[in-house]
Amino acid sequence: MSHQTQIDTEKCTGCEICISVCPFNALEMKEGKASVNDQCTLCGACGAECPMEAISVPSLEKGEDPGDYFGVMVYAEQRLGKISEVAYELLHKGRELADVLKVSLSAVLLGKDITGAASGLFEHGADRVYVADHPLLEGFTDEAYGEALTRIIRSYRPEIVLAGATSIGRSFIPRVATQIGTGLTADCTELSIDHEKRLLLQTRPAFGGNIMATIICPAKRPQMATVRAKVMKKGKPIPGRSGELIPVEPDWLEKPQKTRLLEIVEEIGEKVKLAEADVIVAGGRGLQEEKHFSLIRELAELLGAAVGASRGAVDSGWISYAHQVGQTGKTVAPRLYIAVGVSGAVQHLVGMQSSDTIVAINNDPHAPIFDVASYGMVGDLFEIVPEMIRQLKGR
Amino acid sequence: MHIIVCIKQVPDTRQVRLDEKTHTLIREGVESIINPYDLYALEEGLRLKDRFGGKVTVCSMGPPQTESSLREAISYGADEAVLLSDRAFAGADTWATSYTLAKGIQKIGPFDLILCGKQAVDGDTAQVGPGVAERLSLPYVTWVRKIEEIGEGRIRVQRLMDDGYDRLEMTLPALLTVVKEINEPRVPSLKGKMRAKSQKIPVYGAKDLEADPDLVGLQGSATQVIRVFPPPRLKEREWMEGTAGEQVGKLLEKLTKLKLIV
Ligand SMILES: Cc1cc2nc3c(=O)[nH]c(=O)nc-3n(C[C@H](O)[C@H](O)[C@H](O)COP(=O)(O)OP(=O)(O)OC[C@H]3O[C@@H](n4cnc5c(N)ncnc54)[C@H](O)[C@@H]3O)c2cc1C
Ligand SMILES: Nc1ncnc2c1ncn2[C@@H]1O[C@H](COP(=O)(O)O)[C@@H](O)[C@H]1O
Numbered sequence: 147m148s149h150q151t152q153i154d155t156e157k158c159t160g161c162e163i164c165i166s167v168c169p170f171n172a173l174e175m176k177e178g179k180a181s182v183n184d185q186c187t188l189c190g191a192c193g194a195e196c197p198m199e200a201i202s203v204p205s206l207e208k209g210e211d212p213g214d215y216f217g218v219m220v221y222a223e224q225r226l227g228k229i230s231e232v233a234y235e236l237l238h239k240g241r242e243l244a245d246v247l248k249v250s251l252s253a254v255l256l257g258k259d260i261t262g263a264a265s266g267l268f269e270h271g272a273d274r275v276y277v278a279d280h281p282l283l284e285g286f287t288d289e290a291y292g293e294a295l296t297r298i299i300r301s302y303r304p305e306i307v308l309a310g311a312t313s314i315g316r317s318f319i320p321r322v323a324t325q326i327g328t329g330l331t332a333d334c335t336e337l338s339i340d341h342e343k344r345l346l347l348q349t350r351p352a353f354g355g356n357i358m359a360t361i362i363c364p365a366k367r368p369q370m371a372t373v374r375a376k377v378m379k380k381g382k383p384i385p386g387r388s389g390e391l392i393p394v395e396p397d398w399l400e401k402p403q404k405t406r407l408l409e410i411v412e413e414i415g416e417k418v419k420l421a422e423a424d425v426i427v428a429g430g431r432g433l434q435e436e437k438h439f440s441l442i443r444e445l446a447e448l449l450g451a452a453v454g455a456s457r458g459a460v461d462s463g464w465i466s467y468a469h470q471v472g473q474t475g476k477t478v479a480p481r482l483y484i485a486v487g488v489s490g491a492v493q494h495l496v497g498m499q500s501s502d503t504i505v506a507i508n509n510d511p512h513a514p515i516f517d518v519a520s521y522g523m524v525g526d527l528f529e530i531v532p533e534m535i536r537q538l539k540g541r
Numbered sequence: 542m543h544i545i546v547c548i549k550q551v552p553d554t555r556q557v558r559l560d561e562k563t564h565t566l567i568r569e570g571v572e573s574i575i576n577p578y579d580l581y582a583l584e585e586g587l588r589l590k591d592r593f594g595g596k597v598t599v600c601s602m603g604p605p606q607t608e609s610s611l612r613e614a615i616s617y618g619a620d621e622a623v624l625l626s627d628r629a630f631a632g633a634d635t636w637a638t639s640y641t642l643a644k645g646i647q648k649i650g651p652f653d654l655i656l657c658g659k660q661a662v663d664g665d666t667a668q669v670g671p672g673v674a675e676r677l678s679l680p681y682v683t684w685v686r687k688i689e690e691i692g693e694g695r696i697r698v699q700r701l702m703d704d705g706y707d708r709l710e711m712t713l714p715a716l717l718t719v720v721k722e723i724n725e726p727r728v729p730s731l732k733g734k735m736r737a738k739s740q741k742i743p744v745y746g747a748k749d750l751e752a753d754p755d756l757v758g759l760q761g762s763a764t765q766v767i768r769v770f771p772p773p774r775l776k777e778r779e780w781m782e783g784t785a786g787e788q789v790g791k792l793l794e795k796l797t798k799l800k801l802i803v
Contacts, residue, residue, distance in 0.1 A: 285707070286707070287709065288671065316667050317671065320667070323636070324639065324671070328763055329636055329764035330764070332635075332664075332668055333666070352665060357769055357771060358770050359766050359768065359770075360769075360770075404712045405681075406711070408697070408709060408710055409707065410702075411706050411707070412705040413704065425802075449802060482796065503799060503801060519778050520778060520779065521778070521779055522778055522779070523780075523789075523792065525785055525788065530788060533788075534789045534792075538802075
């Protein structure tokens, strides 16, 4: 296979789309047809965009040297201008992987008036931060964010790209991976490096948490993964640590967008957001009545915790869906999870079993929630919880 | 309006376990069902048809037995069904799957909207919908919990987020992936069940789709599963003994030691 980008001049209509998308000025017009010069890095941007399929770009073949793809890149998610916790967790993990591979760690920041957030990313381990700061990137659309990240990856060619497995990451990262033409592993809970083959080992639960699978992306670059929030540990920032800030001009945004974000509506009234909370107190059907949910709220308040719920409690109408933990709700992994009157159906367990410490309160000693509990309390929640509130207040 | 709904046949994950010795999935006795989220996609398609007229085509890639799920979709009210099936498609990851589905959809012909489930419960990846959209150069929105409005070549939707929801507008044609909050699926009708029995379901293979053999199935997959194993053994558990007061006392002491509470 040839190692140059080839243009089929029979098919080329001279539309110049390839020239406008090439990040390296590697294409030019010659006698009304596109032609490749020696700036070409085989990034593939032109091939993906050519409407006539006139461009063939050699792709990385099995066993071939992964070429000049170097470094670990983390997508630093933000919403409403605030960097998500998962970004810091991924920088910590990314630092570890980069050190093993002896390469640098970069972060990508997309948004409006967001450049200032870069300093926090340096302090959490990034050597370089690519920032696209533009009014059209203020709110998240798959179209604009996807295009931005794709272009940055094509230009800077990292060997690994990590993003949070959040509503945002799981939405637009698949688009980026498809555009680039590489593999993507969703919702990983473990990442490590196979030294010998210089491969990223990506481990994730599948089949509703019943099995674990380790996945590799042997022949395509970058190796991309979305990573579950709260699974990787967030490291301590190093105050004053700095790095190289690289602004990216998103001029391609000037072209009309097919998607438009009209409004962002925040719904959860609680002070602490579930997915980011360090402590969660969750209530289930064992509470028996809506009004008893106040016990959960009071305990949570005392512990500075967020309020979670089983689907049983949500379906009973005691609390809104935004609080539901589990397969069809949120996945959480706080430092402390207290399950009150929750039986522990597998669909609930998959959403919380990677919490550091789990306390279960249930009057049925055989309730499956006890299988994942670090501390089990068998008894009536209507005695135990008020007692807990009393003792906590007395401290 | 022509709506295409992508449905996947999956094993009922509530029944799937791993053989601890061979580390392979125990599939015997595990029922195949339509991926639960895809039923919400199908229902939303049927509701749009009820409102605006047109037709709903269901499309699935899978082994020949996937036909039963397509027939089930017809019993719910889908007008047409297309099966993409070929030995060459086996072993596809989300990358190869989205390529094959995109080829299948191109074969089906012009459409206004593609609907997918939020994710398939076997792989839980949620990558195929966006992948199909990208390959067809369509705009898309994921996690849609409500379609607010359709008209004049545009669609307005609500996207469920971790902390609330977003409202977005796109040009048509477009692709949506839907969450279960979007509707309450109907039950199959008797008429539908009758039609499901007799309806012809075309089966397209790699050649029919003019699919590049290097891009489908295992061959076309960028990722590779190298190990499957049971989830790690659960942590040691300690019971708090005694009266409610004593149990709570012991617990708070432990949590304080772990610096989980102050
Ligand atoms: C496709 C699918 C997806 C699902 N997704 C989710 C999901 O995301 N999240 C989720 O949570 N569920 C989910 N479920 C539902 C799940 O299977 C269970 O039905 C649900 O979790 C049960 O909720 P629960 O534990 O509150 O209720 P129950 O199972 O009724 O348990 C109540 C518990 O309270 C205990 N109890 C009762 N009284 C007391 C008392 N006085 N003191 C102490 N303990 C007491 C009981 O012993 C019992 O163990 C899903 C189901 C399906 C089929
Ligand atoms: N083999 C398939 N055939 C048809 N649709 C599929 C297939 N795989 C995935 N999908 C669609 O893509 C969605 C997401 O699937 P996944 O990315 O596998 O989690 C599903 O809910 C389906 O709508």
